[in-house]
Amino acid sequence: MRFPDNAGCAPIASPYGSPTRYDGSSRRTGGGPGSTHGGIDLTLAEGTPLLAVAAGTVFGHGTGGMMEGHYLWLLHLPQRSGLPFAFLTKYQHLAVRPTLPHGQEGSLGQEVARSGLTGTVGGHYGAAGYPHLHMTVRTILSDKVASTTSLESFSIVRDTIQVDPLVLYVPSLRVPEEAEDLPPERKKVVASYVDSKGSVQPPLARTVWPVACDLVR
Numbered sequence: 656m657r658f659p660d661n662a663g664c665a666p667i668a669s670p671y672g673s674p675t676r677y678d679g680s681s682r683r684t685g686g687g688p689g690s691t692h693g694g695i696d697l698t699l700a701e702g703t704p705l706l707a708v709a710a711g712t713v714f715g716h717g718t719g720g721m722m723e724g725h726y727l728w729l730l731h732l733p734q735r736s737g738l739p740f741a742f743l744t745k746y747q748h749l750a751v752r753p754t755l756p757h758g759q760e761g762s763l764g765q766e767v768a769r770s771g772l773t774g775t776v777g778g779h780y781g782a783a784g785y786p787h788l789h790m791t792v793r794t795i796l797s798d799k800v801a802s803t804t805s806l807e808s809f810s811i812v813r814d815t816i817q818v819d820p821l822v823l824y825v826p827s828l829r830v831p832e833e834a835e836d837l838p839p840e841r842k843k844v845v846a847s848y849v850d851s852k853g854s855v856q857p858p859l860a861r862t863v864w865p866v867a868c869d870l871v872r
């Protein structure tokens with residue numbers, strides 16, 4: 656993943672699949688086998704606006720325990736996002752629990768929450784916690800897309816596949832099955848993003864970085 660020169664985008668502090676946290680400490684400590692990173696982390700000041708990475712709708716929100724905090728799920732169906740597959744995004748450690756109603760529509764790059772450090776205080780990150788966004792992306796199995804209208808008929812664990820969030824920025828990706836094991840070479844893409852004036856760059860992009868660029872100091 657690269658960013659356009661001088662765009663000032665928040666970099667990834669801990670990538671998907673990483674065995675370590677942003678500070679180099681091991682995720683495997685007490686975590687059991689397979690405790691690698693299930694999303695990407697961006698180190699952000701508390702209150703940083705978080706953007707819909709693609710057009711979609713609110714799918715749910717809540718408050719988890721440690722390592723989750725306040726969270727928000729967005730549903731991105733192809734007819735709204737313009738991407739060739741359906742997927743969910745989850746934003747964690749939010750400053751406050753979102754109040755957006757289920758089904759509320761959000762456009763590409765629209766602010767959907769503010770970053771925080773909920774679910775990080777007093778755990779692996781110490782008493783002060785770690786203000787950051789953890790973002791997870793899960794592609795929805797093709798035959799389960801029709802049942803995404805209600806949480807009752809849909810299982811996030813059974814009906815979706817966790818993937819590297821960077822696959823959203825790979826323009827040539829066709830199917831979710833391809834997203835699961837994308838070779839590192841194909842992830843060497845330039846991120847699309849929202850600039851300081853609120854414009855999507857490049858203008859025809861269908862996904863953006865979850866934080867506007869030029870906002871990072």
Ligand SMILES: [Zn+2]
Nearest residue numbers: 694695696789
């Ligand atoms: Zn994380």
